[in-house]
Amino acid sequence: MLLRKLIKIILVTIPVFFFLTLMSCKSDNKIKEDNTFSIKGTINRYDFKNIEVELHQAIDERGRPEKTQTTQMRNGEFVFEGKIEHPAFASIIFYEGDTIKYTFNFFNEAKNINLSVELPLDFKPVRLPAFNNLDYNAAGSPKTSEYKEYLKLYRDFFENSKTLQKKLQVADNDYYDALFSKEPDSALIKQKKFKNDSLKAVWLSLEKEFKKQYALKNKESVISLHVLLNEYGPKLFDGSFEVPEINNILEELKSLKEVPLYKSTRARYTSIVGLKIGDKAPDFSLENPSGEIISLSGFKGKYVLIDFWAYYCGPCIAKIPKLKKTYAKYKDQGLEIIGIHGDKNAKKWLGVIKKHQQTWPQVIDKNAFKENSAVIKYGVQGFPAVFMVDPEGNLIEKNIANDDLENILIKIFKN
Incomplete structure (x- = not known):
């Protein structure tokens, strides 16, 4: 009943605003001749x-x-x-x-x-x-x-969802109380987690539909791209949207095809659907800290772990000690690691390398998220992102979770 009621509120509230913004956004993409x-x-x-x-x-x-x-x-x-x-x-x-x-x-x-x-x-x-x-x-x-009208509409949507928000907050607190209890009850934890996850799924589904409907009703506005990629809530590339759904949305917004944000979004989508396990891993040629060019093709004959990271990524920094142990354990068995920094800030990049003494090859992708960058070629949606390439240069693992890495390496080097 709650889900049905909230959807009804959204469907009643949104159309009036969409009509007004649709009428206004057709002409305001014009810019001054000198930019x-x-x-x-x-x-x-x-x-x-x-x-x-x-x-x-x-x-x-x-x-x-x-x-x-x-x-x-x-x-x-x-x-x-x-x-x-x-x-x-x-x-x-x-x-x-x-x-x-x-x-x-x-x-x-x-x-x-x-x-x-x-x-x-x-x-x-x-x-x-x-x-x-x-x-x-x-x-x-x-x-x-x-944009302000969108924010007001989102605020109204959020306010109209207060009942669900309160239930979600209670469920969240109950779950963590059970999880960190002095005497944890596994059955109770499982029950509380299920309820918490179920309510989150309802909320995210509503929020996703809200953003999607806004974008589809404002196809000629760059605001729609921003809403789907960077505003609060579910985003195109965080797993909330199915791959075919992303393509359909981008097709609807193709009047924005000359906008850089659209071009990079389309390129990211193409890389997601294009790169599969068993494919030849895309080559890249990027600078290391000394200014030398390092290419993936230069490591043929070795298993190569490609680690995309960024200086501002907490999980990336947190897993460095584990990568150090991995490198020390498997380097002599034929493993190489290439760290690719997916941000143009070279000063921050070099600072992290020096502070944490990362001894494996490091390169910087200064054009990250632009067309033909290494980040785009590998369909990286966020950091960290880890891939494994075999000695013949084929992709054998993608988006490796930190907890799965050791088992993958044991399987590779078991002989």
Whole structure:
């Protein structure tokens, strides 16, 4: 009954908004001929002292924002100028020293944009969930207006699901209470886990359908791509969507095919369906810390464990000690490991290698998530991602779980 009721709420609420946004998004993809943008911002908090303002903008193929500009706020005002080819997800962050005072998300585009932030008197300097940070206006940015409407719609959807959220919270607490009890009861743990997982599945199913319906009703808007790839909740490549479903969605959004985010998304999909166990492992030629070019083909005759990782990935760093033991145990038996850093930040990459003394070959994929990068060729959706290649260069294992690695190696080197 709960699932049916929530779906009914969604189906009743969404169509009106979808009609309005569909009518507005057909013309706002146009950009200024010189691709320039100008952001002039004001904030009503004069008690913010020595404030540094950062503009973070999605400049990589995954649509994730990176810091692109920094300025000082003067008399409650700040300015950013630059060039942008397509509308892109962005954030404004206000810093006082190392403390974040306020942040909000918007969409930057090649227009003259006036941002004005009106914070309530009882505002406290904490970083709130983005769908609550709506205390700003963005005159001159149709995409931001559209994005804010999405956030409001998501907030309403979330509020209408409060009953389910409360049940899920209770089930979650009950499960962990049973799991960490002084006298664990395996039958009780199993029962509580089943209930918790079942409620999570209901919520994720609703959230997935909400995001999918938004995208399909706003096919010509880059907001739809962002929602499916980077907003809260289920995402295209986190296992929530079936592979054929991803293809169908991308076909529906193909009017965005010239947008870099669409191109990289299509490439990621192609790599997922294209690379299979038994296929020839895609070759790559990437720089090691000394600037030398390392290629997979140079390790023919050995079993090669390809470890995709990134400096900001906690699980990647956590498994380094285990990889050290693995390398020491199997290196002389014919195993090689190649670590591929899937981020262009070479300084951070080198820092991790030095700190953790990773002695196996390391290379950096500076074009990660761009077409023809190693990350894309192997269909990497997130880090860590581990693959095994046999001495003939064939892929024999993909997406190896940390706990499964030793058993795979025992099987390979049992003789």
